[in-house]
Amino acid sequence: MLPLTFQIPADYDKIRPDDKISIKGLANFTPGKPxxxxxxxxxGSKDDFQLNxxxxxxxxxxxxxxxxxxRMKELQ
Structure with a gap:
């Protein structure tokens, strides 16, 4: 589970109960980058959001x- 917040708080209101959400950019997940x-x-419509x-x-x-x-096991 990732604790994420909407970069634009009003985007939260665009989410509907039956939506499917895909998080993009996890391969390049870096500190400070949304x-x-x-x-x-x-x-059938889509929306794109930035998440902090x-x-x-x-x-x-x-x-x-x-x-x-x-991760600790990987480092042993």
Missing amino acids: LSAVVKHSD HTFNETQIEWFQAGSALN
């Missing part, structure tokens, strides 16, 4: 490994 989301609505995070480099490594424990 992620992108593509929201596909059930009517507060992860540092270590937390990103934990996320990419699946957990802090997994």
Whole structure:
């Protein structure tokens, strides 16, 4: 789970209960750089959003490994 916030708070109101959300840019997940989301609505329309995070480099490594424990095991 990623704690993300909308770069533009009003974008939150564009999300509908039956939407499908894809997070883009996780391969290049870096501290201080926003992620992108593509929201596909059930009517076929789409919206793109920028999402902020507060992860540092270590937390990103934990996320990419699946957990802090997994990352520690990788480093052994």
